[in-house]
Amino acid sequence: MLSEMPSKDKSTRVDKAYARLKADILAGRLPPGFQAPEPDIAGRLGMSRTPVREALIRLEAERLVDLIPRRGAKVLAISKKDICEVFEILSALEALAAGSAAKGECSDRVLAGIEEAVISAEKALAEADMESWAMLDDRFHRLIARSGGNVRLDEMISSLLNQVFRANIVLLRLNKGPAANSDEHRELYDAIRAGDQDKAAAIAKAHRLAGLATMHSVLEACGLTHV
Amino acid sequence: MLSEMPSKDKSTRVDKAYARLKADILAGRLPPGFQAPEPDIAGRLGMSRTPVREALIRLEAERLVDLIPRRGAKVLAISKKDICEVFEILSALEALAAGSAAKGECSDRVLAGIEEAVISAEKALAEADMESWAMLDDRFHRLIARSGGNVRLDEMISSLLNQVFRANIVLLRLNKGPAANSDEHRELYDAIRAGDQDKAAAIAKAHRLAGLATMHSVLEACGLTHV
DNA sequence: GGCGGTAATTTATTGTTAAAAATAACGAGG
DNA sequence: CCTCGTTATTTTTAACAATAAATTACCGCC
Numbered sequence: 001m002l003s004e005m006p007s008k009d010k011s012t013r014v015d016k017a018y019a020r021l022k023a024d025i026l027a028g029r030l031p032p033g034f035q036a037p038e039p040d041i042a043g044r045l046g047m048s049r050t051p052v053r054e055a056l057i058r059l060e061a062e063r064l065v066d067l068i069p070r071r072g073a074k075v076l077a078i079s080k081k082d083i084c085e086v087f088e089i090l091s092a093l094e095a096l097a098a099g100s101a102a103k104g105e106c107s108d109r110v111l112a113g114i115e116e117a118v119i120s121a122e123k124a125l126a127e128a129d130m131e132s133w134a135m136l137d138d139r140f141h142r143l144i145a146r147s148g149g150n151v152r153l154d155e156m157i158s159s160l161l162n163q164v165f166r167a168n169i170v171l172l173r174l175n176k177g178p179a180a181n182s183d184e185h186r187e188l189y190d191a192i193r194a195g196d197q198d199k200a201a202a203i204a205k206a207h208r209l210a211g212l213a214t215m216h217s218v219l220e221a222c223g224l225t226h227v
Numbered sequence: 228m229l230s231e232m233p234s235k236d237k238s239t240r241v242d243k244a245y246a247r248l249k250a251d252i253l254a255g256r257l258p259p260g261f262q263a264p265e266p267d268i269a270g271r272l273g274m275s276r277t278p279v280r281e282a283l284i285r286l287e288a289e290r291l292v293d294l295i296p297r298r299g300a301k302v303l304a305i306s307k308k309d310i311c312e313v314f315e316i317l318s319a320l321e322a323l324a325a326g327s328a329a330k331g332e333c334s335d336r337v338l339a340g341i342e343e344a345v346i347s348a349e350k351a352l353a354e355a356d357m358e359s360w361a362m363l364d365d366r367f368h369r370l371i372a373r374s375g376g377n378v379r380l381d382e383m384i385s386s387l388l389n390q391v392f393r394a395n396i397v398l399l400r401l402n403k404g405p406a407a408n409s410d411e412h413r414e415l416y417d418a419i420r421a422g423d424q425d426k427a428a429a430i431a432k433a434h435r436l437a438g439l440a441t442m443h444s445v446l447e448a449c450g451l452t453h454v
Numbered sequence: 455g456g457c458g459g460t461a462a463t464t465t466a467t468t469g470t471t472a473a474a475a476a477t478a479a480c481g482a483g484g
Numbered sequence: 485c486c487t488c489g490t491t492a493t494t495t496t497t498a499a500c501a502a503t504a505a506a507t508t509a510c511c512g513c514c
Contacts, residue, residue: 085379092319152312
């Protein structure tokens with residue numbers, strides 16, 4: 001059962017608006033700071049205001065936009081404080097998910113999916129295709145989240161990853177090398193495959209905290225306070 | 228600045244509907260399984276459908292209700308699986324928050340608030356006033372969450388606590404004794420006050436996992452699959 | 455002639471729109 | 485500098501359209 005077909009499906013307008021706005025925000029087509037009143041957005045999407053409003057409420061709950069009265073909906077930037085908060089939470093949640101994945105001996109199917117993401121990422125890195133690498137890095141983390149078998153945990157991690165998605169892209173462009181250590185991905189995969197719960201959790205946590213440190217130093221070096 | 232005044236304030240109808248529905252759900256006045264179409268709820272609240280619809284969307288995001296098409300909005304029950312998932316996540320997040328609180332040497336003001344909650348809870352327990360004890364237990368956990376200084380973390384924990392609030396009340400009624408070890412609250416408070424990050428995190432985690440075990444055995448003993 | 459299944463109609467509910475009412479920002483005039 | 489009116493935007497309402505469930509009627513079959 002495919003849970004999330006891309007877009008054109010026979011879904012409601014709320015879903016269409018939500019999917020389109022979210023995609024536009026994550027891809028940077030609606031850059032942080034972009035701001036528009038509801039009627040504009042509705043007109044741009046070719047529908048009435050109500051479904052747009054419902055979509056915006058969902059996006060606000062995910063901290064992708066801010067609905068400020070009489071000022072319109074604003075695409076949120078990610079501040080350094082935001083990054084610290086999110087990475088801190090991710091360090092705990094991803095450790096939990098990785099540990100569960102290791103303990104729960106997840107199916108060969110998902111294990112294969114994870115391995116493929118790792119291998120593809122290594123290949124992209126070898127070819128210096130950083131765009132692809134970033135996508136595969138993201139996929140890897142989302143697969144780990146899903147492998148724990150805790151659907152709430154998966155959703156929470158996924159939402160947090162959305163929030164820092166743009167920051168990761170920016171980091172990638174500022175930083176010459178990869179934004180994260182690719183070896184750690186393989187180590188984590190191995191630990192999960194071996195069923196070593198504690199090791200998997202420790203690697204996941206360390207990996208995320210290392211990412212935070214990298215992010216912090218790069219932003220510091222560039223004098224950026226938000227992204 | 229008081230962030231959440233009770234109810235009658237000059238707030239929008241969406242806020243009123245949200246606050247009222249949420250309060251009714253948490254207090255059990257809208258019991259799990261309760262189900263009604265939007266117009267009914269709107270009529271009951273004396274307002275139009277649109278604001279209650281927005282409120283329901285928010286409540287659905289918090290997993291308090293389920294919006295099932297053509298069947299109405301339904302107050303969700305908490306299954307045993309839900310409890311496992313939420314407690315597992317809480318064990319990680321509360322450990323993080325407690326650790327941060329210990330490290331960040333939070334202000335005397337919040338420290339005093341926590342201590343008061345601990346003392347009041349102990350007193351309620353001594354007087355066998357379980358109703359009050361449950362409220363104070365809840366307050367303690369929310370204060371710890373807030374003390375970490377990570378607002379996202381606070382919100383996530385708070386949302387999870389809402390989801391298991393009813394389960395805790397039920398547990399209290401089924402179980403003769405307290406639902407959780409009150410000594411552990413004091414130990415956690417002491418660790419935070421002493422600035423011992425690792426100890427605080429460890430206690431918080433163990434406390435939550437112990438709660439899960441208690442919950443599990445009581446539900447098992449009573450043959451309940453959901454609450 | 456009764457029974458079961460299917461198709462059509464009805465009904466209830468949500469999804470959507472548009473317009474009216476409320477509200478807060480902005481600017482002009484005292 | 486304060487007050488009042490104007491305007492832009494949101495909030496709320498009410499009506500409308502679409503849709504799925506439920507009921508009923510109809511037809512073939514036993």
